[in-house]
Amino acid sequence: MIVVFGSVNVDLVARVSRIPRPGETVLAPTHERHHGGKGANQAIAAARAADGAIPVVMAGAVGDDPLGEAARANLAANGVDPSPLETHDAPTGVAFIAVDDEGENAITVASGANALARPDGLGPLLADAEVLVLQMEVPLAAVAAAARMGAEAGVRVVLNLAPVPIDPHMPTLDALLAATDVLVLNGHEADALCALVGLPDRDGPSRDAALAARCAADVVVTLGAAGARAATRGGESLLVPALPVDPVDTTGAGDAFVGALAAGLAEDLPLADALARAAVAGALACLAFGAQAASPTRAAIEAALRTRTGEPS
Incomplete structure (x- = not known):
């Protein structure tokens, strides 16, 4: 089983001629509602990549409101068990997004119930889990407690350190980091983490290896169109290429990568093979709009892998 503990949001998107300045009102003809939150995105990506081979459950918090009910229904419709989600007397997390004609955006996130997410109920889930997936859109203390519970249960802990916390409580x-088995970052996040832990800010495999040694974890750095790099705690260096695509929307690529990686690890694939699947999933997610809607299926990932290796599809 894959357990995801993290954020559940609803995104409200308005397309405007320009981003409003302070004090200005700009009209939009309509708005769109999408389901989001890095936790929910990664849970759905994992469920699609696993395609029933490994069950996926989502833990976190939503509000006692219609948006919370809709978020639960959306997870269930996408093959994720939402029953561990807590319901709080707080609004469901919402992202308010204004997108202008040039594609630029301004985003305000109201954490709502996500700020109240607690890992207290994870114990029974972790007893049957292979992988625990974490991100940073719920409080740091809650994420750290969840990671500790996963480590104590012998579950492989995958941490996507996104967003990197600003001025965090360093002992926490x-x-x-000490409870993490696989740490996933993009280049900017790797730079930010280096600054927090006092490592030199330099890109490349030597930086990854220094982070792996400092965190005692396998460190995976996503490289966009260049694929992904990894430095293992055992000193091994890996590089997997991306699938060449003409992207239309890169919004969900990182979450698709993490979800597919978790699915591969839960199926006990070697890290290199799980990374190859994740890199393909991240690339395929760029071919459609929306973080969740664009997450590729297992069949699509496997077909792309066969094409890359020259096998008959």
């Missing part, structure tokens, strides 16, 4: 961050 260190405890989180």
Whole structure:
């Protein structure tokens, strides 16, 4: 089983001629509602990549409101068990997004119930889990506690350190990193983490290896169109290429990568093979709009892998 503990949001998107300035009102003809939150995105990506081979459950918090009910229904419709989600007397998390004609955006996130997410109920889930997936859109203390529970249960802890916390309580961050087995970052996040833990800010495999040694974890750095790089705690260096695509929307690529990686690890694939699947999933997610809607299926991932290796599809 894959357990995801993290954020559940509803995104409200308005397309405008320009981003409003302070004090200005700009009209939009309509708005769109999408389901989001990095936790929910990664849970759905994992469920699609696993395609029933491994069950996926989502833990976190939503509000006692219609948006919370809709978020639960959306997870269930996408193959994720939402029953561990807590319901709080707080609004469901919402992202308010204004997108202008040039594609630029301005985003305000109201955390709502996500700020109240607690890992207290994870114990029974972790007893049957292979992988625990975490991100940073719920409080650091809650993420660190969840990671500790996963480590104590012998579950492989995958941490997507996104967003990197600003001015975090360092003992708590260190405890989180110490309980992590696989740390996933993009280049900017790797730079930010280096600054927090006092490592030189330099891109490349030597930086990854230094992070792996500092965190005692396998460190995976996503490289966009260049694929992904990994430095293992055992000193091994890996590089997997991306699938060449003409992207239309890169919004969900990182979450698709993490979800597919978790699915591969839960199926006990070697890290290199799980990374190859994740890199393909991230690339395929760029071919459609929307973080969740664009997450590729297992069949699409496997077909792309066969094409890459020259096998008959």
